[in-house]
Amino acid sequence: MKRLKTYLFALLPLAFITFSCDEEDILVQEQLDNNPLPGAETGDGGVLDLSNYISLGNSITAGFMDNALYTNGQNHSFPNLLATQFAIQGVGGGSFNQPDINSANGYSSAGPDNNPGTSDDLGRFELSLAQQRPVPTQGEFFGPYAGDMSELNNFGVPGMKITDATNPGFANPYYLRFASNPGTSTVLGDALSTSPTFFSYWLGNNDILGYAVAGGVDESSITSQPNFQSALEQSLGALVQSGAEGVVMTLPPFVLLPYFRAVPYNAIAFDADDQALVDQLNTSFAGLNQALDGLVQLSAVLPNVNVTQAEADARKVSYALGANPILMEDDALVDYDRPGGEFDILLATQQITVAQRQALAPYGQSRPATAQDLPVLTSATVLGTTVGGSATAVVGVSVPAYDNLILSVSEFETVVEMTATYNATIAGVVAGINAQANGSITLVDVQPAFADAFGLSPALANALFDPSNGANPALAAFADAAEARADGTLGIMIEGHNLQPDFAPNGIFSTDGIHPNPRGHAIIANLIIEALNNQKGADIPMVNVTALRGILARDF
Incomplete structure (x- = not known):
């Protein structure tokens, strides 16, 4: 009897469908008539030719996140997200090829044996919820790109400075894996060889960020303003002379990154x-x-x-x-x-x-330390450790924490001032090229979004983005735009969600504290789309930010 009842209950849904399908069809049709299903998404590229989009930049452009370059990160790079929106019907975009790393975890360091390519190599970081800190996965050293190098669109190279793009001696391993002719070719030359119709350019970050990340130890690592300007003019000039239009991004306020905020000064x-x-x-x-x-x-x-x-x-x-x-x-x-x-x-x-x-x-x-000093994220693994095994020699307690572990007040000021100098240079070079090339470059200022996300007050935004106190018109304009977005509330409202400027589960940064996670990349892509829609008569659909993942986490 019990078995018979089971069969009978299993047949009930079928009976309902069988005997009520006519009535249900009528109801469904009424719903469709009153609430038609959306058709395929469409857009409009406006005056832009997006058929061959290339991206030139450093680690963010490459999709580096969680301290490694790995497949999922590359897939969520802001250029790849942009290309996906450009490919929507009516916008006019074409295919977008990246130098795929083909690795789930990527490579972050050689591990305990300090020998790349061995079994103890470390890969991308994940947030350990149990330990409340980023921890590495097992990694694998990357090899050369196996695809067609002539078909590439993403020329983002982790670690690349603005002067490296035109340097044939640039021996960066991430570039060498897809360089057309290592030792002779340049990143810019390889990018131009694809005959781009549109480009995104975001270089200059590493020209000051390397100094900051290393705790402000080596001022010689900072690119001088004349060299910065010369390299920028050379690259942008060549891209525009090729007939391409494009976008150029300003540099963000690096001192706000979670890398400098995760460890408190009073730790x-x-x-x-x-x-x-x-x-x-x-x-x-x-x-x-x-x-x-x-x-x-x-x-x-x-x-x-x-x-x-x-x-x-x-x-x-x-x-x-x-x-x-x-x-x-x-x-x-x-x-x-x-x-x-x-x-x-x-x-x-x-x-x-x-x-x-x-x-x-x-x-x-x-x-x-004072509240104005910024311990770097990596200091967390050094502070409190002993020197030479002596219980009385404790780093940060009885032994002064080494200079590379903390960005001091004076070093903080160096980073702020140099970032502003670079941004003023970017604004000036773009304006000069646009005056001769009929507005071929759209300048995208990312600073207001950072002011919003990090909950800056208008006064702090002004001081951070314009250390010239109004003496430089370009910086004053940047500060005004940032002030308008500075609401004093931590987090940025995206699609009804308050996303935080950190690498917590609802954050927009990856676990390395420097690079955005996929949601952060989507926000960057949308800043670019918004600028193109406003200035180029385009109607490019936005990326759905919250549909993408945040950080990668594990329980243990």
Whole structure:
């Protein structure tokens, strides 16, 4: 009986369909008549010829994300998303080929053995929800591109500076895997050989970002303004002279990236069980603090000593339960440990002993971090570790955190000012070319979207995007546009969702804290589409941002 009932219940839906299909057909037709299904999506390219679109740029253009170049990231690069919209009926776009990496995880580093191409290679990062931090997957070293290099459209090269695009000696492994003639060809030349009708150009990020990501250690890594301008003029001039039109993007405010915001300046935490350790540390640093006060006193009587009380106080170290500032190196400070410097003067005037002088040596350019200092994301794996296995030598606590772990206030200012200099240069070069080429280039300013996403106040947006305080008209215009979008609310509203400027599950950045995730790439693509629609008479459909994935995460 039970088995018979099972069959009967299984037949009920069929019976309903059989005996009510005529009535249902009528209802469905009425619904279609009142609410017709949307037809195939269409658009309009306006005056643009998008039939052969090429992209020129660095890691973002390539689709690098989660600290690696991998297949899914490439598929979600903003140029690929743009090309998909350009291919919609009526817009006029053609095929878009990328130098596929053909790897699910890609390659981020050589792993423990420091030997690329071995079994311990590391790949893309994922967010570990259990550990609350990015962790690497197993990777695989990439090989040469196996496709037809003459058919490529995406010429994004991770790590490429603006001057590299025209350099035949550019030996970047990501470029060499698809270069038409390694050692002779250039990225720009390969791109031009495809006879583009339209281009996107986003270079210049690495010309200052490399300095910032490395904690501001090497100023020689920053591209000079004259070299930046010369390379920009050469590349854009060649692209426009080829007959192509295109878009050029400004540089974003790098100091806002999650890479510089994930680790707080006061990351040294002590709980109630650490009171004895706190007392021990304060006893240890009493000598440094007294020496600093001694320098203030000597400044009143010795002409070769000039230490104010404010400077001494800024260098003093003390700890308490709760969150404490990271003890850091700051190469912008006067080095008290230099030969003949302030610490030597204390010894010479018998203010300290030889042993005390030796104990002061590590603190010649140290101070506790402030809220204006930006620890880099990679500092999280170094802070709190011991030096040489000594329990009393702890990085960021008793040993100053190395210069490459923190972007200091002065280094922060260097990044802001150089980014603004580059952006003013971009605006000037684009305006100059447009004056001679009938507006062939559309300038897309990405800064207002960043001001919105990061919840800047109008005043902060102005200071960040125009350090010239109105002296440079291009920067003043950028600042005005950013102020208009700066609402003071963290996150950017997209399709009814508040997406956050981080690599959390509802964020727009990938787990490396620098590169956008697919949703972030879609936002960039839409900024470009919006500009083309407004300035070129186009009607290109927008990318559905929230239909794309955010970060890659795992439970363990």
